[in-house]
Amino acid sequence: MSEHTITVAGVAVDTRHWIGGERVASAQTFPDVSPIDGSTIGGISRGTAMEAAAAVAAAKAAFPAWAATSRAERARILHAIADGVEKRIEELAIVETTDNGALLRSHRRGVMPRVAHNFRFFADWLLKLEHEDFETRGHTNHVSWDPAGPSVLITPWNAPLMLATWKVAPALAAGNTVILKPAEWTPLTASLLADIATEAGLPAGVLNVVQGYGSEIGDALTSHPDVRRISFTGSVPTAKRIAESAAANLTPLSLELGGKSPLLVFADADLDLAVDLAVEQYDNAGQVCLAATRFLVEESVAEEFTRRFVEKAGQLTQGDPRGEATDIGPNIHPLQLEKIDGFVQRAVAAGARAVIGGHRKDGQYYAPTLLTAVAQDSEIVQEEVFGPVLTLQTFATEDEAVRLANDTRFGLAATLATGDPERAERVTAQLVAGTVWTNCFFVRDLQAPFGGSRHSGVGREGGTWSFDFYCDLKNTVTSPNGWNNHG
Known part of the structure; x- marks a missing residue:
């Protein structure tokens, strides 16, 4: 077992980043502490601007091939990731409960099965994603969803893996490459997700996982000129800083923020x-x-x-x-x-x-x-x-x-x-x-739009709305005239 591997309730978890298909250690670590009893679980690689740049570079290099991968092949790999999650539900559940203190029975019965469903849903939605062609004065309009590029996904600690895959699954389905930055209080299941995705055949660099504090690595990610999408779930003050950071590059944002x-x-x-x-x-x-x-x-x-x-x-x-x-x-x-x-x-x-x-x-x-x-x-x-x-x-x-x-x-x-x-x-x-x-609460369907108004967020994700965000929508208008007659 590597010196960078910790054991959580019998489950081995690598504490290093996952960048370009390789494990990468940082010079420093930060402590991950269990809220159950206050014990230190282990030291986690503490990323800096250097790791942020490396992750974006890996995602940029992997993007052309992944964007060109057929919808059917992308969907197949996402289903394979879901298979991997389902095989490891018990391991994921106990690791996440240890890391964030949420109920183990909820993780086993609801949360981790939902993680697998996130991948399956967006894989299936990708295969039926279309807009009916329409005519304008005899010209044909065709709407398409083009992959946008490297996407930074910053996720919260209250439902770490479920909310991470709520972003990762549609971003990958859309043909984007991903840099996932989990919350520093709950980094462990994101590391396991990197293992599962690799075993499922996801190419190197398509999913990267970097850990650390927002002020040390988050800012470097959100301000990077090669990042084409940023999705964040968290607090209003942090969202404002991310928006300021992204503004210089006009990077599109999806923000799911607080509520009252x-x-x-x-x-x-x-x-x-x-x-x-x-x-x-x-x-x-x-x-x-x-x-x-x-x-x-x-x-x-x-x-x-x-x-x-x-x-x-x-x-x-x-x-x-x-x-x-x-x-x-x-x-x-x-x-x-x-x-x-x-x-x-x-x-x-x-x-x-x-x-x-x-x-x-x-x-x-x-x-x-x-x-x-x-x-x-x-x-x-x-x-x-x-x-x-x-x-x-x-x-x-x-x-x-x-x-x-x-x-x-x-x-x-x-x-x-x-x-x-x-x-x-x-x-x-x-x-x-x-x-x-x-007369109900927390009934959620992935095909419904999700997001907030006012200070609760910007944008909507879910179903086609997710692809609208993670893609560049293109309308191609074709004239009936001008074709060479090839017989």
């Missing part, structure tokens, strides 16, 4: 369903960008809703995410835990009441929290916490509910519970959000 999504509960809703939806917002210890963290409940049912919510939330089990019965695991990092607690303590000092929770627990665990008596313009209502912290406000009218729901700088998602289909239609038409769920 509402859950609107009307008096005519199935209250048990509404409570189930509300408690679901503690999923992944509240570290979900789409989470409906602001409960907006009609006054006449607010007391009963709160009572039932407190009762159901009290049944959740918080602890080691490797346990089958665990519902809520740890938060990702001491810095994130400090941020979460700071939000809560400032809110309480300003007059908020913690109906449940409101405090840290041992290690990197934060008690599931519900705050009431919060003002609409308060920090806790307006800013993303990204932890198991929810707020509850009441409304008297439908118009007030919509006003409160839309009164933040975000617009990623919204959820509403109502028994009236006409009300649902009226309200959803007025909500500012990229995704709206009615």
